[in-house]
Every structure is written in C-alpha cells, then in structure tokens.
Amino acid sequence: MFALLARGTRYPQRMEWEERRFLDRVWDRSASFLRRWSVGASWRQRRFAAAVLDAEQELKGLEANALAEDLQxxxxxxxxxxxxxxxxxxxFAHVRLKSVEILGLAxxxxxxxxxxxxxxGLLVEMDTGEGKTLTATLPAAVMALSGYQVQVVTVNNYLAERDCEQMSPLFAGLGLSCSVVREDSEPPERQAAYACDITYCTGKTLTFDYLKDRIAMQARVRPLHMFMDSFTGRWQRNVLLPxxxxxxxxxADSVLIDEARTPLIISAVGDSxxxxxxxxxxxxLARQLEPEAHFLRDPDVRSFDLTRGGRAYLEAAATDMSxxxxxxxxxxxxxxxxxxALYLFNRDQHYIVADEKIVIVDEHTGRxxxxRSWERGMHQLIEIKEDVPLSPPRLTLAKISFQLFFQRYLRLAGMSGTxxxxxxxxxxxxxxxxxxxPPHRPSQRRCLGRFVCADAEQKWERVVQRIQTLLTQxxxxxxxxxxxAxxxxxxxxLHEAGVVHQVLHARQDEAEAEANIVARAGQEGQVTIATNMAGRGTDIKLSAEVATAGGLHVILTERHENRRIDRQLIGRCGRQGEPGSWEEISSLDDELVKHFWAPVRDVLRTGLRQWPERAVVQxxxxxxxxxxxxxxxxxxxxxxxxxxxxxxKLRRSLSFSGRME
Structure with missing residues (x-):
C-alpha cells in the first residue's frame, strides 16, 4: 500500500544527514537535470492539462452522490x-470542479x-500574479488524498493566514482538514494544526517546531527506536509534527535561498x-578604537579585522581586567x-526599537x-548601543539551517515568480x-527607464517629481x-510637497492594517510607500478606471542585495495581463554601492553631476x-x-556522541 510506505514510521523523514560524496552529488545533479527534461517537458504538461479537462467533462455529468462515490x-x-x-x-478534475462550486474560481x-x-517534486516558476495560491491547492489536495501530511510554507504569517482562510472551504469540500500555525500559537494548538491533512505555516515556524521535536526525541529518531518507544510507551506525547x-x-527562492544564510537556533537563558x-x-572598548589605526573593515564580507595596533591596544586594556x-x-x-553592532547594524533598517526592546526586521520581507534574537552576544551589544534594558544571554540548545531542514522531506516542491x-x-x-x-495572458508591463542620481538628495527630489507627474494622470x-528609515x-x-500618501513597513505590522493599506494601494491617485512587505505575495487590485489610465506604476528607489527581490517588487504591477509600468531611480549613496570600488564611484558621481542626462554616463x-x-x-x-x-562537519562530530542536532 502506497500510504503505508509513505507513512511507515511515527516520524517519517529522510535520514541522509551526512554530506554526500562527490560522485554521488554529480549523479544527483545529473538525475535531477534529466528528470526535469522528461517529467517537466512542455508536451507532457499540455497533455496532462488536456486530460484533466476531459476528466472534468465526464465528472460534470454525474449526480452529487455519484461524484462523492467517485472521489472516495x-x-x-x-x-x-x-x-x-x-x-x-x-x-485534479475533482479539485477544479469543487473550486468552481465553492470559490467560484476555475x-x-x-x-x-x-x-x-x-x-x-519540481520547482515551478510562474509569473507574479498568475495565481500561485490557487495553484498550490492542486498538489496539496491530491497529495493529502494520497495519504501524505502536507505543509504549505509561505514567507510570512499574514499570507499563511490569508491563504488558509481562503482555501479551507475548498479542502473541506474534498473531505480534507486544513489549519494554520501562527507564531503565537500554543503547543496544543500547533499539534492539532499539524495533525490536519493540510497545514499552512511559515518556514521559520515549521523549522523551529522541528527543532523542538528533535530536543524532545533527543537521539531516538531512527524508525526502530520510534517503534520501540511506541511499544513501550516512551514515545513523546508532546511531539508537534507528524x-x-x-x-x-x-x-521558494526566498525561503530556500535568501533565508538559508541564517541558521535557526533554539536557545535557553544563560548567566546574565x-x-x-x-x-x-x-x-x-570598541567605541575607543579608531578606524585604520586599530581595525579595518572588509566591505566584501561585511566584517572587521583588528590591526596589529588594535590587538596591542586590547592586550594593554585587558591587563586591568579579569x-x-x-x-x-x-x-x-x-x-x-x-x-x-556599531557600524554594520543600523536602526530602522536591520532592527527597530519598540517598547524599549530591540526587534529584528527581516531583511527579505521587511517584517x-x-x-527572534541574534546569537553570540550580538543582540545584547545592540541593546547596549541603543541604551535599552539588556535581555538575558542565550545558550544554544538546537540549531539547523533551511538548507539542511528541507532536504529531510520525503518530497519537496516549490514555486515562485523569480x-x-x-x-x-x-x-x-x-x-x-x-x-x-508560461503566463495565462501576455504581459503588458512596461519599463519606463532606469535613472541613477549622483546622491540621495537628487534621488528623492526626482522621486517626488515623478510621483507628482503620475498623480496628474x-x-x-x-x-x-x-x-x-x-x-x-x-x-x-512628500509631506513637504503636500502629497497625500500611506506608508507600509514593520511599524504597521498588524495584519488588519496591512490588509487595509494593500486594499487602497490600487485606487485612483493613491501613493503608497512600502518596504519589502509589499513584495512577495501582495496582490494589489485595480479598479476599471485605473486600468484605463495605465494601471499601477512601481518606482524602485534602491536595488536590493539580489535581483530577484527587485523583480518581485516590479511584479506588483502588470499582473495577469493588466496594464502597468515601472521605473528605477537610484543613487550612488545607496547601501549596495556605498563601499564598492570607491574611486570608480567618485568618478561616476562627478560625471552624473555634470552630465546627469547623458546616455553614456547613465x-x-x-x-x-x-x-x-x-x-x-x-x-x-x-x-x-x-x-x-x-x-x-558539525554533525559528523556530534555523531560520536549519538546526537545529530
């Protein structure tokens, strides 16, 4: 039985936690590449879609009772x-029929x-606005019907709650249970939510719950161990995930790539x-050190190194310390x-201060x-920098990265526009x-140009002028x-220029406020300033008047650390064949180029000030x-x-002690 094979243990997961040898990795890459050309071939996709539509025509002729029996x-x-x-x-035909009946969407x-x-088990790139939320209902429902426990991972809690609320009636119509795990959910609520056929959650929530399970189960994660624990009654009743x-x-690129640089850690309170x-x-001591004389900054890896003079200074200062x-x-x-903490982490960029606490801002989502807290004393150092009460230091109990965690799924699939x-x-x-x-309708999105300014003041002046021009339209x-910031x-x-607008960033990180701002963002003459919170997953609805006037216009005021985030913001306009346009207005004072080839930047700045509109300079x-x-x-x-x-390497070391996390 397929379902028994898929769920043959109390806690099914891949157990390959060691780094594979070079030839094995080459074989894995070759196999996945060949599978992409065989399973993912366009002719196979089109043939399957036609088969679904044919099956749907057959099901439409059945009565309600016969349809339910066929589904069973x-x-x-x-x-x-x-x-x-x-x-x-x-x-798929059953899911499509129920979607039309319950949601009114085919x-x-x-x-x-x-x-x-x-x-x-492939990664799918679909253009922004192509309805990935509705697309996900197909594999989620079918794999749940096949006996799998399904988790649908989104980039933030707002999207997880929204998608679960919208799609739960569809899953219920198919006889499947659906729930959402929030960051503030209590353990009994989490356990009940994960026990449902389909669970919506964020990647961080899911990974932290897995680490909690690993702490509870300790080293007893092998199928034989779990079987014996179930037989003897030692199985942990507080295990959250199935x-x-x-x-x-x-x-998928945000969760599996962008957020993979930071390991997720469960910690306990240390000696404060x-x-x-x-x-x-x-x-x-850090405030007493002088650049160049005592320390050097490496902009390539965003780190510092002490000079010989800096080490001597610290050694002399430590003689009176213990x-x-x-x-x-x-x-x-x-x-x-x-x-x-002093020079790399900036207030209102990497963190905010709220109620005398340091609150981290996710650099990828803007939320x-x-x-969350930084490790190795960084959180306490930033609290000292901002003169707020210190939180207790933390001791690491369990640690894992997204790269290692998502490899452990029996089946992994994902989708993104970039x-x-x-x-x-x-x-x-x-x-x-x-x-x-390919998209359902051809894109009408237009690029109105990229313009680089000499400094930040010129950039903001040009942005305000462009907004005023667009408002006249x-x-x-x-x-x-x-x-x-x-x-x-x-x-x-914009306040000085008398332009009415709304702002969306981490200080308005309540779901209701965010939903209201997004709902108004597509109205006629509306100006919205937003961080990355208005990027992935944000669907801005346009009125008929706006579509006639040319649709939503997006202005990028600074490039991000990777081009995919820029494409996501651009993707808020021109969705599903609607009209829309975008442009980029940046400057040589932006964070991305602040420490990159300074002599070249100075030459370009001079050229932009003298000939700002000249094509070769731009x-x-x-x-x-x-x-x-x-x-x-x-x-x-x-x-x-x-x-x-x-x-x-860490897991190879821990394996001698019987631990894997």
Missing part, C-alpha cells in the same frame, strides 16, 4: 497506488500544469550578570562583534520578528530542478524602499550598480555553501 474510490486508489498520472488527472490550464509539476512528508514552498558586564566592557578578558580569542571576538536565477544552486543543494510555466503609485525619509519629503552608472549587486549575490552564495559544509 479515487482516494482509495491514490493511497494504494500513489499519485500516478492517470489518477492525478481525475483528482484553475487555468497553466495552473493545472504548475500543479502537475509540483506533484512531481514528520516531514510533503511540502509545497511558496516563494557576568555576561552583561563583559558585553558592556566590549562595547566601551575573567574572559584574559582569553585572547574571546576578547578579540567580543570587540569585533561590538564593532559590527518585524519580535520573538527562481530561475538560482536553479543551479537549487539542483545542487535540494536535488530539485526548476521548470518555467490619476494613476496609483507604489514606491519601494529598502529600509524603514528611507521610507520615513521619503514620507517627510549606462556606466547602471553597469557599475549591477556589478555591485552581482558581487553581493556571489558573496551570499559562498556564505550559504560554507554554512552547509559547516553543518555537515
């Missing part, structure tokens, strides 16, 4: 034989194609008194962390993360290939900024800006590779 028999067949193509087509042929690829069986990752004094002394300050490595590490740029890395790390599905405008800065400029500035972005993308790719190698 199909469920038995899927659990017996698995999701074969012949069964998948009929199952899956387009391209959505049927995308759903088919997801059931095959295992790692099948997952659909929405915005001695640690607090140590961190305060480290911050005091404890950890006698340890050369520990004191230098603490001071380097303090330097990073606040009140329950994933092809990282297709090679996806194949190498997760053994899944990327297949592109009665078009809505969405302006994207990288940080909260820049969003507030532009808001102040072209050179755009090339320089893009090269800076490519450099950061490569750095992040190397960081992810080093993190994965370090995790495999």
């Amino acid at each position: 028999s199909l469920r038995y067949a899927l659990r017996r034989d698995g999701p074969l193509d012949s069964l998948l087509a009929r199952a 899956h387009y042929p391209v959505q049927l194609r995308g759903g088919y690829l997801l059931t095959q 295992g790692l069986q099948y997952v659909v990752v929405d915005e 008194e001695s640690e607090e004094a140590f961190y305060r002394q480290a911050m005091e 404890g950890l300050w006698r340890n050369t490595y520990r004191r230098e590490e603490a001071v380097l962390q303090a330097l990073s 606040s993360m009140p329950d 994933v092809r740029e990282v297709g090679r890395e996806m194949r190498g790390v997760y053994k899944v290939s990327v297949v592109r599905v 009665q078009r809505p405008v969405l302006v994207g900024t990288q940080s909260i 820049n969003a507030d800065r532009l808001s102040a400029y 072209w050179s500035a755009r090339v320089y800006y893009r090269l800076a972005q490519i450099r950061v993308e490569r750095q992040h790719r190397r960081i992810r590779a080093r993190l994965l190698r370090a995790e495999f």
Whole structure:
C-alpha cells in the first residue's frame, strides 16, 4: 500500500544527514537535470492539462452522490497506488470542479500544469500574479488524498493566514482538514494544526517546531527506536509534527535561498550578570578604537579585522581586567562583534526599537520578528548601543539551517515568480530542478527607464517629481524602499510637497492594517510607500478606471542585495495581463554601492553631476550598480555553501556522541 510506505514510521523523514560524496552529488545533479527534461517537458504538461479537462467533462455529468462515490474510490486508489498520472488527472478534475462550486474560481490550464509539476517534486516558476495560491491547492489536495501530511510554507504569517482562510472551504469540500500555525500559537494548538491533512505555516515556524521535536526525541529518531518507544510507551506525547512528508514552498527562492544564510537556533537563558558586564566592557572598548589605526573593515564580507595596533591596544586594556578578558580569542571576538553592532547594524533598517526592546526586521520581507534574537552576544551589544534594558544571554540548545531542514522531506516542491536565477544552486543543494510555466495572458508591463542620481538628495527630489507627474494622470503609485528609515525619509519629503500618501513597513505590522493599506494601494491617485512587505505575495487590485489610465506604476528607489527581490517588487504591477509600468531611480549613496570600488564611484558621481542626462554616463552608472549587486549575490552564495559544509562537519562530530542536532 502506497500510504503505508509513505507513512511507515511515527516520524517519517529522510535520514541522509551526512554530506554526500562527490560522485554521488554529480549523479544527483545529473538525475535531477534529466528528470526535469522528461517529467517537466512542455508536451507532457499540455497533455496532462488536456486530460484533466476531459476528466472534468465526464465528472460534470454525474449526480452529487455519484461524484462523492467517485472521489472516495479515487482516494482509495491514490493511497494504494500513489499519485500516478492517470489518477492525478481525475483528482485534479475533482479539485477544479469543487473550486468552481465553492470559490467560484476555475484553475487555468497553466495552473493545472504548475500543479502537475509540483506533484512531481519540481520547482515551478510562474509569473507574479498568475495565481500561485490557487495553484498550490492542486498538489496539496491530491497529495493529502494520497495519504501524505502536507505543509504549505509561505514567507510570512499574514499570507499563511490569508491563504488558509481562503482555501479551507475548498479542502473541506474534498473531505480534507486544513489549519494554520501562527507564531503565537500554543503547543496544543500547533499539534492539532499539524495533525490536519493540510497545514499552512511559515518556514521559520515549521523549522523551529522541528527543532523542538528533535530536543524532545533527543537521539531516538531512527524508525526502530520510534517503534520501540511506541511499544513501550516512551514515545513523546508532546511531539508537534507528524514528520516531514510533503511540502509545497511558496516563494521558494526566498525561503530556500535568501533565508538559508541564517541558521535557526533554539536557545535557553544563560548567566546574565557576568555576561552583561563583559558585553558592556566590549562595547566601551570598541567605541575607543579608531578606524585604520586599530581595525579595518572588509566591505566584501561585511566584517572587521583588528590591526596589529588594535590587538596591542586590547592586550594593554585587558591587563586591568579579569575573567574572559584574559582569553585572547574571546576578547578579540567580543570587540569585533561590538564593532559590527556599531557600524554594520543600523536602526530602522536591520532592527527597530519598540517598547524599549530591540526587534529584528527581516531583511527579505521587511517584517518585524519580535520573538527572534541574534546569537553570540550580538543582540545584547545592540541593546547596549541603543541604551535599552539588556535581555538575558542565550545558550544554544538546537540549531539547523533551511538548507539542511528541507532536504529531510520525503518530497519537496516549490514555486515562485523569480527562481530561475538560482536553479543551479537549487539542483545542487535540494536535488530539485526548476521548470518555467508560461503566463495565462501576455504581459503588458512596461519599463519606463532606469535613472541613477549622483546622491540621495537628487534621488528623492526626482522621486517626488515623478510621483507628482503620475498623480496628474490619476494613476496609483507604489514606491519601494529598502529600509524603514528611507521610507520615513521619503514620507517627510512628500509631506513637504503636500502629497497625500500611506506608508507600509514593520511599524504597521498588524495584519488588519496591512490588509487595509494593500486594499487602497490600487485606487485612483493613491501613493503608497512600502518596504519589502509589499513584495512577495501582495496582490494589489485595480479598479476599471485605473486600468484605463495605465494601471499601477512601481518606482524602485534602491536595488536590493539580489535581483530577484527587485523583480518581485516590479511584479506588483502588470499582473495577469493588466496594464502597468515601472521605473528605477537610484543613487550612488545607496547601501549596495556605498563601499564598492570607491574611486570608480567618485568618478561616476562627478560625471552624473555634470552630465546627469547623458546616455553614456547613465549606462556606466547602471553597469557599475549591477556589478555591485552581482558581487553581493556571489558573496551570499559562498556564505550559504560554507554554512552547509559547516553543518555537515558539525554533525559528523556530534555523531560520536549519538546526537545529530
């Protein structure tokens, strides 16, 4: 029986936690590449979509009772034989019929194609606005009918709750249970939600719950161990997840790539008194150090290194101190962390201060993360920097990265509008290939140009002028900024110019407020300033008048650390064949180019001030800006590779003690 094989243990998951040998990795990449060309071939997708439509015509002729009986028999067949193509087509037809009946939405042929690829364990690239939320219902429902416990991962809680609320009636009509796991859910609520056939959640919530399970089960994760524990009554009743069986990752490049640089850690409270004094002394010493004389900054890897003079200064200062300050490595590490807190972590960009607490802002989604903290004393150092009460230091109990966690699923699938740029890395790390599905309607999105300004003041002045021009056309405008500080800065400029607008960033991170701002963003003459919160998953509805006037216009005021985030913001306009346009207005003061080839930047700045409209000067500035972005993308790719190698090395070391996390 297929269902028994899929769920043959109490906690099904892949047990391959060691780094595979070189030839094995080559074979995995070759196999996934060949599978992409066989299973993901366009002719196979079109043939499957046609089979679904044919099966739907047959089902339309059945009475309600006969339709329910056919669904039940199909469920038995899927659990017996698995999701074969012949069964998948009929199952998709059932889902499509129920969607029309309950939601009033019929899956387009391209959505049927995308759903088919997801059931095959592939990554699907569908243009923004093509209805990935509705597409995900197809594989989620069919794999749940096949006996899998399904998790649908989104990039934030707002989207998880929205998608679950919208799609729960459809799943209920198919006899499937559906729930959502929120960050503030209590353990009994989480356990009940994961026990449903389909569960919506964020990647961080899911991974932290897995780590909690690993702490509860300790080293007893082998099938034989779990069987014996169930037999003897030692099985942990507080285990949250039903295992790692099948997952659909929405915005897969954000979850599997962008967020993979930061490991997820569960920690406990440490000794606060001695640690607090140590961190305060480290911050005091860091403030006394002088650039060039005592420390050097490496912009390529966003880190600092002490000079010979800096090490001598610390050694002399440590002669009057005791404890950890006698340890050369520990004191230098603490001071380097303090330097990073002072110069690399910026208020209203990387974090905000709310109720005398440091709240981290997710750099990829722009949302606040009140329950998260930095490790290795960084959080306490930033609290000292901002003069807020110190939180207790944390001791690491369990740690894992997204790269290692999602490899443990029996079946992994994902979708995004911007994933092809990282297709090679996806194949190498997760053994899944990327297949592109064409849009349902041709895109009408227009690019109105890219303009680079000499400095930030010229940039904001030009942005305000463009907004005023667009308002005379009665078009809505969405302006994207990288940080909260820049969003507030532009808001102040617009207030001075008398432009009515709304602002969306982490300080308005309540679901209701966000939904209201997004709902108004497509109205006639509306101006919205937003961080990355208005990026992935945000669907801005346009009125008929706005569509006639030319649709939504998006202005990028700064490029992000990778091009995919820029494409996501651009994708808020011109969705599903609607009219729309975008432009980019950046400057040489932007964070991305601030420390990149300073002599070249100075020459370009001079040229932009003298000949701002000259084509060759603008072209050179755009090339320089893009090269800076490519450099950061490569750095992040190397960081992810080093993190994965370090995790495999750590697990080899822990394996001697019987632990794996």
